[in-house]
Amino acid sequence: MIYQAIVFSPLLGALIAGFFGRVIGPRPSELVTSAFMVLAAVLSWVAFWQVGIGHATDKITLMRWVTSGDLDVSWAIRVDTLTAVMLVVVNSVSALVHIYSIGYMHEDPHRPRFFAYLSLFTFAMLMLVTADNFLQLFFGWEGVGLASYLLIGFWYQKPEANAAAMKAFIVNRVGDFGFALGIFGIFVVFEGTIGFDAVFAAAPSKATATMNFLGYEVHALTALCLLLFLGAMGKSAQFLLHTWLPDAMEGPTPVSALIHAATMVTAGVFMVARLSPLFELAPTALQVVTLVGVVTAFFAATVGLVQNDIKRVIAYSTCSQLGYMFAALGLGAYSAGIFHLFTHAFFKALLFLGAGSVIHAMHHEQDMRHMGGLRSKIPITWAMMLIGTLSLTGVGIPHLAGFAGFHSKDIIIEAAYAGHTTSNYAFWVLVFAAFMTSFYSWRLMFMTFYGRTRADHHTYEHAHESPYVMLVPLFVLAAGAIFAGFLFKGLFVGDGYKLFWGKALFEGPNNHIMHALHEIPGWVGWMPFVAMAAGFALSYVYYIHAPWLPEATARMFRPLYLFLLNKWYFDELYDFLFVRPARALGNFLWRKGDGAVIDGTIDGTASRVLATANSVGRLQTGFIYHYAFAMLIGLAALITWFMFSTGGIR
Numbered sequence: 343m344i345y346q347a348i349v350f351s352p353l354l355g356a357l358i359a360g361f362f363g364r365v366i367g368p369r370p371s372e373l374v375t376s377a378f379m380v381l382a383a384v385l386s387w388v389a390f391w392q393v394g395i396g397h398a399t400d401k402i403t404l405m406r407w408v409t410s411g412d413l414d415v416s417w418a419i420r421v422d423t424l425t426a427v428m429l430v431v432v433n434s435v436s437a438l439v440h441i442y443s444i445g446y447m448h449e450d451p452h453r454p455r456f457f458a459y460l461s462l463f464t465f466a467m468l469m470l471v472t473a474d475n476f477l478q479l480f481f482g483w484e485g486v487g488l489a490s491y492l493l494i495g496f497w498y499q500k501p502e503a504n505a506a507a508m509k510a511f512i513v514n515r516v517g518d519f520g521f522a523l524g525i526f527g528i529f530v531v532f533e534g535t536i537g538f539d540a541v542f543a544a545a546p547s548k549a550t551a552t553m554n555f556l557g558y559e560v561h562a563l564t565a566l567c568l569l570l571f572l573g574a575m576g577k578s579a580q581f582l583l584h585t586w587l588p589d590a591m592e593g594p595t596p597v598s599a600l601i602h603a604a605t606m607v608t609a610g611v612f613m614v615a616r617l618s619p620l621f622e623l624a625p626t627a628l629q630v631v632t633l634v635g636v637v638t639a640f641f642a643a644t645v646g647l648v649q650n651d652i653k654r655v656i657a658y659s660t661c662s663q664l665g666y667m668f669a670a671l672g673l674g675a676y677s678a679g680i681f682h683l684f685t686h687a688f689f690k691a692l693l694f695l696g697a698g699s700v701i702h703a704m705h706h707e708q709d710m711r712h713m714g715g716l717r718s719k720i721p722i723t724w725a726m727m728l729i730g731t732l733s734l735t736g737v738g739i740p741h742l743a744g745f746a747g748f749h750s751k752d753i754i755i756e757a758a759y760a761g762h763t764t765s766n767y768a769f770w771v772l773v774f775a776a777f778m779t780s781f782y783s784w785r786l787m788f789m790t791f792y793g794r795t796r797a798d799h800h801t802y803e804h805a806h807e808s809p810y811v812m813l814v815p816l817f818v819l820a821a822g823a824i825f826a827g828f829l830f831k832g833l834f835v836g837d838g839y840k841l842f843w844g845k846a847l848f849e850g851p852n853n854h855i856m857h858a859l860h861e862i863p864g865w866v867g868w869m870p871f872v873a874m875a876a877g878f879a880l881s882y883v884y885y886i887h888a889p890w891l892p893e894a895t896a897r898m899f900r901p902l903y904l905f906l907l908n909k910w911y912f913d914e915l916y917d918f919l920f921v922r923p924a925r926a927l928g929n930f931l932w933r934k935g936d937g938a939v940i941d942g943t944i945d946g947t948a949s950r951v952l953a954t955a956n957s958v959g960r961l962q963t964g965f966i967y968h969y970a971f972a973m974l975i976g977l978a979a980l981i982t983w984f985m986f987s988t989g990g991i992r
Contacts, residue, residue, distance in 0.1 A: 345402055345419045348385045348429055349468045351378040352436070356461035363454020371454035375461045376440040382464075383437040386429040393426040394833065394842060401474060408477065412534045420474040420538065424846035427680060428471035428612055431687045434822075435604035436464040438815035442695050443596040445812035446702060456496060460600065463489035467605040471612055476525045476536040479613070483521065483573070486606050487514050493601070494593040506592035513586040517576020524569030527553070531562050542619040542848070549623045567620055567627035571634075574610030578664050581638040585912055587661055591653040595698030598653055602660040603691035611667045611683050615676050615847060622674070622850035632672025632763065636771045639665030641910065643778035647785075648896075648906045651708050652697045655786050659734065660690055662775060663751075669768055670754045673761040674853040677843060681834035682750035688822030689733035689747055695816055696727040699808040700790060705801055710786065715795035719805040724791050726816040731787050733823040735780040735874050740867040749827030751776065752870045753835055753859070759866045760858035773869050780877025788885035 355378035359371040366374075392398045400421040407417040419425075440460060447453050466489050470482025487510075495507030525536065531548060532541050551562040574580070579587035587607070591598055601607060614621060614631065621628055642661035649655045663686050670679035701708055703720050717724045729745070736751045738744010755776065758768040795802045807813070833842045839856065840849075849856075884891045896903040905911070 344385050344389060345400075345421060345472070346404070348382050348389065348433065349419060349465070349472060351382040351385075352433075352461040352468065353465040354378055356458045356465060359454045359461065360458035363458060366454075368451075368453040371457050372440075372444045375457040376437070376444065379433065379437040379440045379461065379464065382468075383430075383433040386426075386433040389421070390426040390430045393421060394423050397841070397844060399423075399844060413529075413536075415475055415477050415536065417478060418474040419472045421472075422846040423843050424612070424615060424680065425472055427684060428608075429468070431608070431684060432464060432467050432471065432604050435687050435691045435819075436460070436600060438691065438818055439596045439600045439695070442599075442698070442812050442815040443594075445809045446596055446698055447594065452496075456493075456594070459489060459492045459496065460596070463493060463600065463605060467609070470609055474538055476528055476538075476541075479616075480522070480525055483577070483609065483613075484518065486577070486609055487511065487518065490514075490590070490601060490606050493597040494590050496593055496597065500592065503592040506586075506589040509589050510586040513583055514576045517573045517583050519572075520569045521573025521576075524566050524573065527555075527562075527566045527569060531566065538616070545619050545623055561624070561626070563620055564624040564626045567617070567624040568630060570617065570620075571610075571614065571627065571631060574613050574668075575634065576610075577613075578607050578610030578668070579638075579661050580610070580634050580664065580668065581641055582912075584638065584642070584661055585909075585916065588654050588657045588909070591651065591657055595653065595694060595701060598657070599691045599694035599698070602657060602694060604687045607660060607664055608683050608687070611664065611671065611679060614668070614671045615680055618671075618676050619848040621671075622848055622853065628672045628674065630672070632669050632761075632768055635665045635668030635670075635672055636758075636768045637665070638662065639669065639775040640771050641665075643775045643782070644906055645909050646782040647778055648903060649782075650711050652700060652710050652713075652786060652790065653694070653708055655710075655782060656690070656693050656697055659693075659779065659783070662779060663690070663734075665775070666751060666754050666772065669772060670757055673757050673763075673768070674849065674855045675754065675757040675761075676847045676849070677835050677839050677856065678750070678753045678757050680847070681831070682747075682754055684830065684834065685733070685746035685750040685823075685826045688819050688826050689730045689745075692726060692730040692816060692819035692823050693734065695812070695819065696723055696730055699723040699812055699816070700727070702808050702812070703805045704797065705804070707797065707801060710789040712797050712801075713790045713795070714793045714797065715791070715802070716805060717791040719802070720807050722807055722813055723816070726813075726820050727787065727791070729820045729823050731783045733827075735783050735877065736776065736870055737874060738871070740871050743828055746823050746825070746827035748870075749831045752867070755870050756859055756862055756866055757855055760855055760862050769866075773873050776870050777873035777877045780874045781881045784878050784881035785885055788881060792886060793889065 352375075355375035358366075359375050363371045398421075402419040402421065404417045404419065406414070408415040440457065443457065443460065447456055450456065463486065466482050466485030468482070469485060470479060473479035473482055491507045491511045494510050495503050497503045498507075528541060529536055531551060531553060532544055535541055535544065545563070548562060552559050553562040553565060554560075555565050576583045587602075590601060593601075621631070639662045642658045642665065646655050646658035646662065649658060663682070667679045667682050667686075670676070670682065699720065700713070700716065700723060703716070703723065704713065707713070733745035733747040736744065736748040738748030738752075740752070755769065755772050758772050759766060761768060763769070797805075833839070835856065836842075884895075908914070
């Protein structure tokens with residue numbers, strides 16, 4: 343029953359707050375949903391101990407779900423190490439976000455709806471990570487998309503929130519279209535089977551199979567994996583399908599923490615790891631995963647260098663770190679990718695909730711250009727943000743110890759070197775991305791907490807520390823950001839990592855990436871440290887030692903600055919390529935199709951028939967002598983026609 347309780351506790355909380363929130367009131371809604379989430383989080387750690395440490399695996403069938411012809415799908419909970427890790431990540435962060443939201447949203451009159459959405463979001467993610475077949479995976483996949491739409495657009499009175507919610511929903515539909523095609527292809531290629539165990543068992547026999555796709559004969563597993571990965575690109579905001587992620591900041595800050603740290607954006611990473619038995623048989627698809635991940639890590643880091651909204655800086659950081667995870671998966675270092683997902687959940691949730699504490703203190707101000715000097719005003723928040731920054735930038739001493747992000751990110755960079763990509767592009771790009779990560783992370787800290795304040799006098803004087811209901815979750819996350827890497831590295835990526843993961847992750851016979859880590863040169867392990875230190879030093883010079891430098895640099899390299907500030911102009915490009923043509927087509931169909939054709943001809947013909955019928959209807963007066971007169975006229979007309987037609991009248 344422990345796994346059923348983990349999965350359905352958030353759903354029960356969502357139903358109570360959603361349907362009875364107005365009856366029981368905001369405070370009980372907050373407490374009920376938060377209590378159920380804390381229960382799920384505690385049970386998730388118990389499950390992690392049983393499965394990850396005790397190596398207990400299981401499959402719990404809840405009910406027979408869909409039966410159609412040869413398709414027979416049951417709703418089941420798949421219990422293995424990968425599931426247990428995701429349960430810990432999702433439920434721990436979600437529980438802390440729920441508790442934090444009690445303080446952050448205390449003035450909002452629609453709190454029951456907000457907490458219902460949070461719990462529903464968590465339930466959808468749990469359905470995704472416990473899925474035992476592709477249909478159940480798709481059910482959770484789309485549920486996460488729906489819940490994210492509701493949460494991003496929670497403040498629906500704001501046009502920006504509505505636009506951001508629609509953007510997230512539509513961009514994800516692009517990826518989900520490919521994801522659905524991939525599932526359909528799995529059903530066809532594997533002859534009506536969509537259960538994970540059956541598909542994974544049959545995958546080696548399909549290693550050389552081909553299929554017809556868009557008129558071309560292609561390698562079946564490569565095509566299927568690329569289609570499935572398209573869905574991952576949308577959910578995890580990878581390059582080209584990333585544009586929704588920064589705009590998602592229009593939602594309340596706790597939503598940002600939940601989406602960016604533990605739930606929606608990690609779905610794609612989880613999916614690729616879960617389907618490792620398929621991706622291992624499609625090396626071309628893995629190369630694409632690596633390339634997309636590396637490009638995303640670089641792209642998002644460049645944009646993060648110049649953003650001024652504190653939440654957007656952290657959002658682009660999320661996008662970049664997801665690129666690291668996909669780079670690891672593409673290289674075959676699945677355990678390293680999931681390890682970074684695990685540690686990233688703690689320090690990224692810490693940074694987002696810390697940013698929320700800053701925004702709360704600054705009366706909802708989010709522009710870092712209007713901050714500064716807050717270290718003395720909110721020292722606890724400063725300390726928590728500092729820990730999150732140290733973890734994100736990977737502060738630590740190579741081969742010894744460091745913060746959580748140090749352990750997980752460095753091993754991905756080392757795997758990139760061991761992977762021997764063309765000219766080692768993955769390694770060098772990820773190192774440079776680490777340098778940029780350090781720069782923009784310390785830029786955020788320096789602009790927000792150090793130097794002279796740039797806030798208006800009233801806002802700065804009234805800045806105050808957040809209540810403890812918001813600070814306690816930060817303390818817990820800070821502990822994870824400090825110790826999660828050190829405590830769990832041996833399990834996730836240590837010498838005995840295969841025993842820990844069991845059959846949850848699959849490595850093909852030619853995949854030796856994790857063993858190759860022991861053979862890399864010593865200087866490789868120091869490169870992330872050098873990049874981190876260089877980023878810190880440059881940021882210190884720019885924002886502490888010579889604060890006039892950023893403006894001077896922006897003027898000197900104005901085209902490049904505007905290019906990065908406008909996010910490589912992807913929004914403008916998509917607006918030109920897709921939005922405007924779609925709007926023009928819609929206007930054409932409205933004015934010419936609906937207005938001219940339908941209203942002018944089809945509806946016009948119908949209008950004439952109706953008008954004629956109304957005119958003729960006026961003849962029905964109800965007077966007998968009118969009807970007799972009409973009969974005489976008709977009779978005269980018939981006699982006249984008869985006489986002319988028979989020649990009686992010449």
